[in-house]
Amino acid sequence: MLEREIIQNRGVENVVEDGEVTGFRFLVRMPNYRGAYGRLIDGIDVRIDGHHWDRTVPRWTLNGIEYTVEDLQASHLDVRWNLDEPAVITVPHPGGLNPGVHNLEIDIAIHAPYIPAMFQPSLFHAQRKVTVVV
Known part of the structure; x- marks a missing residue:
């Protein structure tokens, strides 16, 4: 079940690749009242601990497949971010x-x-205190 907050409290963790910590990941729910096709996602700006990543840097995983923002925008109707995912x-x-x-x-x-x-909303903003456990 998804939490009410856009930034989900569960799922915040460091990413380990080949025995090395290469980054971190977290879960977000769809901020709009309906789902969206991947080509409509323009990215996500991330700020934490004085660091900032431009909206084109973070990678997205939808339906178990990882995408860059460029991949999402090049997709057609085969990639979708559903409201309940x-x-x-x-x-x-x-x-x-x-x-x-x-x-x-x-x-x-x-x-x-x-x-x-x-009339487009410029950005969906959210902030939340999250906990990283080893």
Whole structure:
């Protein structure tokens, strides 16, 4: 079951590849009132511990498949972020995050093709204290 918050409390962890911590990941739920096709996702800005990653850097995992923002925008109708499915956001950060509490802040950019550009929400902002356990 998804939590009410956009940033989910569960799923915050460091990413280990070939025995080395290469970054961290966390779960986010769809901030809009309906799902969206991958091509409508313009990325996610991530800020934590004084670090900032531009919206094109984090990778997205939807339906168990990892994508870059470029991959998502090149997809057609075969990639979808459903309302009831959390997206896994993976951020490259050598060494990962230290165990403990962190203030995670995000801005998700999604556009809706059926709404005129001047009325589009610019970003879905969320912030939450998250805990990284070893």
